Amino acid sequence: MSEAEAKQIERMKQVLEAQKAAFKAERHRPIDKRKADLDRVANLCRDNAEAIAEAISRDFGNRAREESIIAEIAFVIQDVAHTKKHLAKWMKTRRVGVPMTLMPGKAEIRREPKGVVGIVAPWNYPFQLAIAPLVAALGAGCRALIKPSEYTPATAELMKSLLAEAFEEDHVAVITGGPAVGEAFTGLKFDHLFYTGSTQVGRLVAKAAAENLVPVTLELGGKSPAIVTPDYPRDSAAKSIAWGKFFNAGQTCVAPDYVMTPKGSETAMGEAIVSAVQHQFPDASTDDAYTAIVSDRHYERLNSMIEEARKGGATVLQPEHDSQAAQAARKIPPTVLINPPADAKVMSEEIFGPVLPVIGYSELDSAIDYVTDRDHPLALYVYSKDKVQAQRVLDATQSGGAGVNINLLHLSVPDLPFGGIGASGQGAYHGKDGFDTFTHDRSVFSTGKWHPSRLLAPPYGKLFERISKKQLG
Incomplete structure (x- = not known):
């Protein structure tokens, strides 16, 4: 010191x-x-x-x-x-x-x-x-x-x-x-x-x-999932998720940490998210509206996560950008990882940056099981036109907060408590x-100068027996 x-x-x-x-x-x-x-x-x-x-x-x-x-x-x-x-x-x-x-x-x-x-x-x-x-x-x-x-x-x-x-x-x-x-x-x-x-x-x-x-x-914090059901329009989900994830370059505790989409749609969902973010930030490396990573340590940590996932077989999607300018500005372009390995750091640690895994699920119950088998997240998001399916996800999971067909904004409602559960x-x-x-x-009980409870004080007698029997029913 x-x-x-x-x-x-x-x-x-x-x-x-x-x-x-x-x-x-x-x-x-x-x-x-x-x-x-x-x-x-x-x-x-x-x-x-x-x-x-x-x-x-x-x-x-x-x-x-x-x-x-x-x-x-x-x-x-x-x-x-x-x-x-x-x-x-x-x-x-x-x-x-x-x-x-x-x-x-x-x-x-x-x-x-x-x-x-x-x-x-x-x-x-x-x-x-x-x-x-x-x-x-x-x-x-x-x-x-x-x-x-x-x-x-x-x-x-x-x-x-x-x-x-x-x-x-x-x-x-x-x-x-x-x-x-x-x-x-x-x-x-x-x-x-x-x-x-x-x-x-x-x-x-x-x-x-x-x-x-x-x-x-x-x-x-934790790994906050976004579950997209088959009935929900892909482009609508992508636009919403892209906004929430890449606001502040993903350095948000309630940002979607990974996306679960029906098997076979992972690449299409990833490409839709990249397309949405390309519209939001035409060149993330030079756009002042796109936030940099706070420190060299966090910048290196995030790049290491991306490379580990790439080597593990994940497909890496990024919008067009000037890579040299991005590095000079300590910016990581919005990055989508398609089906990274289950043991990769992006799937086991909170990412806290502009890196978004997209993984497939076979049926909604398997997506729910994936979430519930892990620590309770700070937030959970479900995108579904079917209110019954959305309610099913909410009923079967636990999280600090949740959003249906929206993300992040639950924390902006003044009368909603904001906090986590478990980890x-x-x-x-x-x-x-x-x-x-x-x-x-502070609990306060007050009486006048005399109270009948004094009749229950020792030495105990017949009056105590009558009163205690009445209280015991």
Whole structure:
């Protein structure tokens, strides 16, 4: 560990203690202050939209401005608006019934902020995946410490500067640094830890948090399938899948990770996807609308996956492109792999890039079995004109979320919880589920000065026997 990292770790411990002290002084932040906090987040997004998009693009080498505006900035602004609109209802103490045997009395559930939360953000959507959890935390009345990814330093520094202008450090703060800082961050005694990233690192985060019994939300990943049934128009499926897969060059946790299509149609489906993406990006190597791969390490990993599949007998389909220009720009053209080997990395690891395997299935049940024999994915997509078949796929599988004849957009519906299941994650957020994540349901039962339960206190006698027999039915 370097001296700079040691200093950063010491500083984040001090900030955490300052935030805990500030929360202790104001455990129940009133709704008007919470809404003002949310307004500050929305305003910094609006006022700095171009700077945020530019910083993200600098981190990637090239990120389409339009993708950043839609998926990072507008997403957060809409999230703020939805949270403000429903916050009073979400915060409201809820009365619940009391059984006759416990009357007279009043029972209620108080919605109380958990306290100081830690947010670990990934690199693929470095702004949105840090700020959307922050919106939920602020709506819940919490204070927050954010650790962005070291792979996106320009975005991290800008986010740190913007949040420092909008909030006091004892309310919201950003801690930057590499793996050593990140590891120390996940070991802090937060009141809740929110992590977005890979399943592999998620396991380590859960272990670190468990040392302090810190509750965690894990937003992970997995291999999200897209199943196309025989009745669905191939070109329509191809256009939808191509858009979802190659948005942000496939560096999206809920992007289709592989396509299952009826046997014999694999090549036709692959060619239709390539045709659709060729229309979207006439030359991915030089088109600024097509995003680069975030780092040399990920670029090499993806190329290695493609070559392994090629050597294993997969047919590789790519649209026309300038290969030298693509390499210079650290871009991998949209790539479709027809029937790669089952043991290839593209079929066993989350791809997280613009590489899409297409495999054939003999009947729908075999496609369902293929999915259910593996870890539950973060998302699952089914393309079918037959509602019964689509429902059959949904009923027989498990996934964090799902889409029918569409992909990706389920995460944009504010009232739908977003999260995984099993290896793809635990816990959820967005909308009320985000508020609930950072809120403790405190159960309160209250009575007057005297309550009949005192008649049941020792020494036990005939009255206790009569009452206990009645309760036992």
